[in-house]
Amino acid sequence: MTGAGKSIESVLDAVQAPGRTALRLSASPLWDRQRAFYDRGAPEIWGGGDVPHGITGNPRIANTYARIALEFLRTSAVPDTADAEDVPHLVEFGGGTGRFAYLFVRQLRALAPGLRFTYVVTDFAAERVSAWAAHPSYGPLIEEGLIDFAVLDADRPGPLELLVSGRTIGPGSLRAPVIGIANYVFDTLRHDCFAIHGGDLLELKVAAEEESIEWETGPCEPIGADLAAVLDHYREWLDDTAVLAPVGGMRCLEFLAGLTAGSSLAIVADKGHRTRAELCSSATPAVVFHGSAFSLMVNFDLLARWVRRRGGVGILPAEPANSLVVGAFVQGPMAEPERFTAWVQDQLVDTGPDNTFSLRPLLGTAASLSLEAMLASLRLSRCDPTLLIEFLPALLDVLPGAPEVTKLELQRILGQVWDNYFPIGEPIDLALCLGLLLSAIQRFAEAIEFLELSVKEHPDSAPAAFSMAIARRGMRDLRAARESVERALQLEPGFSEARSLRAMLAEELAGAC
Template sequence: MFNQKQRYRFSDAPIWALQRQYYEEEGLKAWNNDQVPQYITSNPMIAIAYAEMIFGLLQDRANKGYGSEPVMIVELGAGAGRFAYHVLRELSRLRDYAGIALPAFQYVMTDLAMNNVRAWKEHPALQAFIAEGILDFSRFDAMHDTSLHLELSDVMIRQGDLQQPLVIVANYFFDSIPQELLYIGDGQVYEADVYVEYPEHHDLLKPSELLNQIVLSYEHRRAAEYEQETYPYRDVIAVYKEQLEDSHILFPVAGLNCLERLNKLSQHGFLLVTADKGYHLLDSWKFAEPPELILHGSFSLTANYHAIQYVFEQRGAAALFPPHHFKNINVGCILNLEQPMDYAQTRLAYRRFIERFGPDEFFSMKVWVDRNLESMDLQQILSFWRLGGYDAEFFIQSTKRISGLMSDVNDEERQDLLTGIQQMWSSYYVMEQRYDLALDAGLVLFEMSMYEESKRFLEISILEEQDEVVSTVYYCLAICCFELELFKEASHYLRELLVLDPGHEEAMALLRINTESE
């Protein structure tokens, strides 16, 4: 039952405060088991694409003779941190592989929630980058802040401090911060105010529960201020008035203001690389209905890339978006730089890693793979795994199918599986949801009779999951040790197994045999 109904300007509606509260309270737990979607913008494949574009910018700056000052990369709303880790890993590998003179770089992970910043600082996977001095952190409020305070180096970045273009990374960012809601009808601009209807006892509900229960409705109000000469984004509004009819537009004033403030930090503009469920084509906004909240613990809306692109192109920037329509996620690149067309390596990287085949196409393929995994052969699984940068999540969901194909695996495929597991493990970023990746890897290797490698991963699993070790792990470890003629270790694992399962007949028989072999 609902008992309250209040009217708000859309950007002032309480949904935004609830969004903010949700992330501040949940911290990294918000991304547990994809409660807030993260895979599509955090997998190794999209990170590789971003690293290539950033690497292109480093090359372009070096080619222009600006190689002495470092390039700062700021990720807005870095979330669980997995994306930043994969970008830094790939960018470092590109730098080392190329072996050419480039500007140094520093990656800054930012978020509104200080709990997230603290968690990143302690994450084991990020420590090597911290030690190298190429990673820092900052609490950044995208709605208000005009500077960046770097937590580790205790440096404050203010207006004009940066001597290189600022690289801004914004994934699932513009769809999650306040937006204005406009309505275009009969050649006039209206604001679509929102009525928020609250359930009873709403003050007792958590933010995610309240977002799921409130009801939104809209009413138009004439808004002539958007047409005044003094309004900074009047030109794009004029385009909407001229070309749209009976259309609701989410207008990113907060997002544009955030970019304006970040732009002032550098003397040389910015490179924005962004991915979102957002439209850059004007036709996509024609006859658009009022927005519906996409709920996932928090909520998201559609990002208006058309407005962002138009505003900065009017100022001389170059905007890169795919020439085709997207299905799952739209990846864009805005070069708000002096002579942006001179940045050939950056633009070529976008062409190769986004436009030709990018994260949206990859995710569409993954949706198909998820549905058809049980009919795929090992070469198809290996190929897709390789395409995705040896992603751990894909391996975890594929282990059952891989096991089912094991009887027909040849030596070359065994070696490729081993290589893939090693690559995957070296780039694994542990998140709040605990996958026992070491166990899955160890069991696959065990099935391939790679006992030394299997033993390594199974022992890691025991160390990480001390309270939840299953008897199968001890049994497989005992077999590994037996095959490797490590008889004392084999006896140890068999005894551990019998503690968990005293009636395990095979373990008792093996222990007798093994005792005789010691």
């Protein structure tokens, strides 16, 4: 997910600033443009692929996070009362598509049946939060009391006013542990930038004109004591390099810890730097575009050192990350921190999103995979809908000759794939895909259930109508099959497969008379 760095000048189409006043990076008008980009509908931002979300919005990462969260709760003191304040709360900063929250809550519920918890999905855009609360996929989870929604500006975090329950959560409101989740959030929040040259610590500030900005090096403005201690460590170890400080992310960690009298865990996933060695030889920060927005590399090494300075536990992957760094940051009392650290690092190696994502291209060559390998891949992905769609053509080729036990296993997997589907406006007709696969293994009644959804959602789709005709024919409902194939030809007169099916149906209906 990391890309080649581009000059930060190209981020701005037009930035207005009086004169050429150099500003601290976190105070730059650059962030106003960032905010405007994300203050739009989810289909525009994520549905079109401008902003990456697949690596942090799939069942595999949701399961890994749920295991880490459950282990944290197991080692933390959870009050045994019915009061809402004593129920563990999970707060997701910048819920994005809403897909991760849906998958995580279902994974945690499956891993710990009977566990009482409240998952709060947040975003600074009130319209997006309201849309989540009305999303039909969330309905059952809302009824179970497992999920709620709140407006939260990660740039200026404040009390959470929960949409469903009506409760307000502010500083010190909770007694149970709190878990925060931030996927691809910290890289878009405010940063400050410092430069180390010849043993001196300086600050890189930005001076904006109408269409560009320039870096200017000068003395450091006031810095908090804990951050200053980390920067002093860098001053001793590094030289001729720029160091980013994710001050927006640090503010989120402080906010999370302040919500409870107990301990807090923040699971943070982003592109970034895991060790201080990775910080070397960067004269200025680099940015990566996502549409007209941008992101910066998150300094996870700094975050971990900053948390430890404050008496907490900072856990980073034990091995280099290729695409995504996942860090876990504990604040407050914790039993057996060394054991928890080793356990989290082991999870990130075995089931972590970075290794999974790195191996994913190998699975894309489905034509070379056996049916058993494709099914194993779907199981390891925790039945990821996007992976099933990649496998669809190859599966349709090999399924007709599969043994009955394999067909039964595929039917089970397809049910879980559908349960994991959270629509966000992508141009995907998953119901049609499932209907085709179920027809291929002669589960025609089950196929029709999905194809009815497909036809309802896509009434002008010739493939959906044609697929329905095939399933109806499999059920020997020939007249209904003829109606569907006629509909397919009405929508697409040149549909050759539909013409052939219509001819076969005509013969079969004539023979039935």
